Amino acid sequence: MEPNKELVKDEEADSVDVHLYRSMIGSLMYLTASRPDIMFAICACARFQVYPKMSHLHAVKRIFRYLKGQPKLGLWYPRDSPFDLEAFSNSDYAGASLERKSTTGGCQFLGKRLISWQCKKQTIVANSTTEAEYVAAANCCRQVLWIQNQMLDYGFNFMNTHIFIDNESTICIMKNLVFHSKTNHIEIRHHFIRDCYEKKLIQVIKIHIDHNVVDLLIKAFDVSRFNFLIASIRLLNL
CATH class of the missing domain: 3.30.420.10 (Ribonuclease H-like superfamily/Ribonuclease H)
Structure with a gap:
């Protein structure tokens, strides 16, 4: 997400398809089980599922663009790491x-x-x-x-x-x-x-x-x- 730019209700903006927006959020939610880097952005976008606007859809698409550019990121669990x-x-x-x-x-x-x-x-x-x-x-x-x-x-x-x-x-x-x-x-x-x-x-x-x-x-x-x-x-x- 863009720093210093909070998502707001943006009531004057055009509305988007609720079902499309919710399906995109639902798909991204599955990824949070292995991709903590997108968790904050998804949680922020998920708060606007009742009346999503174009600005919220752009924020979700930004997450998809990031994922497309970083498809191989994964958590690394080294064997020799301390067990504390x-x-x-x-x-x-x-x-x-x-x-x-x-x-x-x-x-x-x-x-x-x-x-x-x-x-x-x-x-x-x-x-x-x-x-x-x-x-x-x-x-x-x-x-x-x-x-x-x-x-x-x-x-x-x-x-x-x-x-x-x-x-x-x-x-x-x-x-x-x-x-x-x-x-x-x-x-x-x-x-x-x-x-x-x-x-x-x-x-x-x-x-x-x-x-x-x-x-x-x-x-x-x-x-x-x-x-x-x-x-x-x-x-x-x-």
Whole structure:
């Protein structure tokens, strides 16, 4: 997608065939199981399936053009990679132009192998970037706990999993209960991540925003940054 150019309702533009638009979105959705590089763009276009306009159709066609130019990109799983579980979490504050809701992004790695990724519009309207990041971290934690339980069946114990977050305030809320008074407006269901931290099921670590690979799932970038993020998740020409 074009950076700094959000998709909007564009009510004055010409409408397009709803069935055609939905079939294109549905076809692209199948690809997100193996192509995380297009997940953010598809999720953004999928929000306009009720009344799609020409601008939305052009955005979908842009995804198809990208896929035609990069048909051999695939996730690479090296055999000699370490077998450690780690996760990355991030949020694009008020990134959804229709409702001003934030976009949650998360991805989980086994060593250098990307095994799971998420891009989802949050159900609440966050009052701050810290709240949006906190909700995103909670969603990432849920996925980490699920992977931990699954791997226990195979004899692997991944307790104290590292979750990398680029927001210092979010980490402070999880580590220090003194900040609890500032989080009363956040729904209770998101606070379980603090309990997971206290039980040492996860470990939250500050990461520089430039190295947070989950950015690929929550916003649009220029070509150089986009290619850097693709390489960072081991999406290579196979």
